[in-house]
Amino acid sequence: MSDKTATVITDERIEYLEGMVRQAKTAAAVFTQYTQEDVDRIVKPMVLAGLEQAQYLARLAIEETKLGVMEDKAIKNMVATEFVYNYVKDKRTVGQIAEYPERNLVEMAEPIGVIFSLLPITNPTSTVLFKCIMAIKTRNAVIFSPHPAAGHCCYEAVRIMYETAVKHGAPEGVFTCLESHNLQDNDYMMHHKDVGLIDATGGPGMVKAAYSSGKPALGVGPGNTPVYLEKSADLDMAVVDIITSKTFDNGTICASEQTVVIDDEIYDIVLEKFAELGSHICTEKETELLGRTVIDPKTGFMQSMAVGQKATSIARMIGLKVKPKTKLLIAPILGVGRGYPLSVEKLFPVLAVYRAKSLDEALKVCIDVNYAGGMGHTAVVFSRNDEVIRKFGDLINAGRIIVNSPGSIGALGGVYNDMVPTFSFGCGTGGGNSTTDNINVFHYLNIKRVARRTQAHMWFRVPNEIYFNMNAVENLRKFKSRSTVIITNPAMEQIGHVDTVRRNLPPETLVHVSVIPDAEPEVKVIMHGVEGLNFYRADQIIALGGGSVIDAAKIMKLKYESPEADLEELAAPFLDLRKRVVQYPTEKINHSRLVAISTTSGTGSEVTPFAVLTDREHGRKVTLADYSLTPEVAIVDPQFVMSMPKGLTADTGIDCLTHALEAGVSIYASPYTDSNAFQAIRMAFKYLPISYAQPNDEEARTMMHNAACIAAIAFSNASVGVNHALAHALGARFHIAHGRANALMLPHVIAYNAGVPTKFMPSPNQRGYIAHKKYAMMAELLGLGGNTVEEKVQNLVIAVEQLLDQLAIPRSIAELGISKEDFERAMPELVKNAFDDPSGRSNPRMPLLSELVELFWSAYNGRGPARIKEASQQRREDKVLV
């Protein structure tokens, strides 16, 4: 039964309609078993049958509809078969229809099922032939509903197609045709639950009804084709093309020319040529009379009595005497709209012409015609000027912009151009349709995309050159430089590190020292440094210091080389580095080499693509991230860290360990980054306690300095995680050194990541959740023991706790003297900032806001054996993944 029953429809009629749907539904179901070869075997004889009967069907159509030209209708029938076949014959429409190996994507065809198809009076039999071929090619069943004045010819066309199709294996009932039907039948069918698609090629009323039914529908909009005949055009070709098109089947194709806008310079010549080739140029009075007669003054639409009639017949209607062989009536008009009746669609050989004084005026009139009932349909331009053609295509809203060829035959496709052959023109939203395409077989399919998992391309980038171990600074001698600026902080000068660097530069190098405050860089410090670089015309920048100095040098280099770089814009957030909205500048006015010499063993800034900038004006820090920020050369020389104080050794060392641990479980971790992360973990566990306890131990200092660099290589390519997000928020709010803030969160985050995630982080590069297993691997590497994954993770947490104790890191945030009340007050801001921090985006477990709150409170209350036991118990309850 239908979803909506028409108001006036008998039970008997319903039974008839239901029988048709049942038959079509059965055929469509059976059709799903057919292969591509099966359908192709059926299509070809149908096409041949259509070609054979082209003239017969054309004659039937003319006799019944009294519209158009028999010869042209026969041609249409042939285009609908031969040209359409030429397009579809090699197209795959069954099963897998396309494959995109580079995208791991396959497209597969699913038939629609039952299509309810409305047929027009103007192109009745050609539309039947076209739709039948499309339906068989796509394994669909069709119930046709012809225009009441074209029922017999349509029925006959359907019969020929059906008998041929079934004879060659198509399912019984694949085509049916409503007989002596009315609007109620159409309404019933359009609302039937077993009809999958309405394909409405008909008048605006039917198309609107189809779209209003609530069913998926293909409809065609009305046309009103503007033609711009520009002065550079080949006039002889243009005039013949326009006459050919406008007189084809007496103008019944809705894509045919309606108003030709002609440049002033060629207007008279063009009209002469039209007249020479059998057109009658109407006088002002004749035009006025014609407008009143063939256009309904009440509705503003064409009169049906004129549709598809010959020019001579129309002339007779208004008592106009024309030559017997007149093909076309040409009516000069002075504007577009209701005041100019002939500016609307005229599906008969009457053509309006307009004299345009300029390009601007011509294009405006074309737009007016386009908007006067022809939106989305078809437009034509004749010109040899590519710029004019481009401008016309840009301004006119039409699914088909036909260039230097006939509108009607051009729009059909396949004859004058390479567009898809069709008898149904999609007109886009301008025409109230869902597509601007020439309707074709692919609109009769549900196209399914089979998308296989695609691994994103990964990367591993490091500075061009890294020099490490004691006295690695001597390698500076290799780098030729005319003018070198050393960016450093006051302490480096006092200790004598600046002199060490200076001594190792080639003697011919002019060296300048720019001392910046020992704090995270601010914009004004950066800009001051850039002035220095410009003043000295630096070709080499040496950053000597900790993370702040190296970060400052990275940003100075950026602004020195690309002064237009907008730091605020470059700091815009992003989810995936490869798809970020903001791109770093590639055009440079200066070129320099950045050599980074780190004087702490933690941040690893000498090899990272990150730089943190302090925005004091807005009280925030912004992180710049781009591989173009990575220094060209890194020097990892432990002589610069031998004098690091104990507190700094501990904080930076834990920063290094956190980098390695987070890179190891990051969703961007790869075998390349794992090798670095795991090595850095092993080195940090072994040498950090020694560096801390025995600061003069050269081996331990060397290994920790290398560990920091190696960990940074890992996180430069795998990123960090939620530990850093939490530490950034905590450090900024309570002025806690970055490494220490990391340390306070670290054991809690490991336990958190090892549990079953409440929400998984989407990570196409990983198969399953593996963070807990990777922690267990780290524990194995460290020889921490344990038989199960859970035990190994627990032992890793304990080992981290013990390391923190060895380094005298406070056990809790509370131990820093922060009151519970202050912490509670800060919590909303802490959580918001931690959630917004990009570091968390690569964490294996997607942190919920509530979980961030829990993590902060865990760290506030502190670590220790009792808490670890409690957490372990909680993990067991959470069914820790093993």
Place this chain on the structure above:
Amino acid sequence: MTMIDVWVEVDGNSAALALHEAGKKLDSAGGDAFLDFSAVRRIDSSGLRALGDFAGVADEKGVKVTLRGVNVDIYKVLKLARLSSRFSFVN
């Protein structure tokens, strides 16, 4: 215990005929009907109609119809023709 009164192996080449024959046997049935589709590779419109008719007769007589060995392509046809809910299926 289920009493099986009709057991028909449907011929792949003449499914419609086999189903019409099977429908006649339902006249004397008092239990269940089993239709073996193992040999049917593809079903045509007449076969589908016959299956629908068979289901109708079975409904009238209160006979439960089970289809055995229906391949997945035919299963989809039955689904599209809204016939699948009228049968039980066993492999």
